[in-house]
Amino acid sequence: MTVRRAWEVRENDTATTWCDVRLRFDDGAGVDLLAAVCQGCVSVEEVRARPALSLDDLAALADWIEGPLLEACAGAAGAPGGPAGDGSPDRRHARPARPPGVEGRRLVAGEYLAAQRAGRDPVLAVMSATGHSRRRSLRLIAGARDAGFLAPRHARR
Numbered sequence: 759m760t761v762r763r764a765w766e767v768r769e770n771d772t773a774t775t776w777c778d779v780r781l782r783f784d785d786g787a788g789v790d791l792l793a794a795v796c797q798g799c800v801s802v803e804e805v806r807a808r809p810a811l812s813l814d815d816l817a818a819l820a821d822w823i824e825g826p827l828l829e830a831c832a833g834a835a836g837a838p839g840g841p842a843g844d845g846s847p848d849r850r851h852a853r854p855a856r857p858p859g860v861e862g863r864r865l866v867a868g869e870y871l872a873a874q875r876a877g878r879d880p881v882l883a884v885m886s887a888t889g890h891s892r893r894r895s896l897r898l899i900a901g902a903r904d905a906g907f908l909a910p911r912h913a914r915r
Contacts, residue, residue: 867907
């Protein structure tokens with residue numbers, strides 16, 4: 759993976775750095791993207807891939823490039839060293855720890871069902887509990903369904 763700082767914009771006390779990222783794989787596949795880094799956050803602005811990426815691959819791509827992008831561009835963008843300002847690494851979002859595998863699916867199902875019983879939006883409850891986006895939360899809910907912790911979405915005929 760190669761990262762090249764394209765340009766930087768400073769406004770007041772913050773700076774945003776745009777970076778060109780190029781990924782090349784042994785099989786000839788490649789991904790080119792433009793990402794913005796500001797205050798420890800990464801935003802993917804544009805993606806071009808050959809062959810095209812599936813939605814799952816696109817979601818995985820964002821998580822995969824986040825660390826190297828922050829290392830390469832965050833210093834230039836004047837991002838704080840960490841939430842405490844002590845130089846520790848900063849994460850894009852402060853997410854509660856969620857156990858992996860079956861225990862994580864059980865936790866997602868528990869949040870979903872508790873919200874349903876309370877008359878709240880279960881997807882928003884999972885988003886809040888995990889700190890993930892709506893799309894990622896829906897994928898976690900689907901995983902909990904596949905594991906048998908939640909009833910099927912629709913009755914099959």
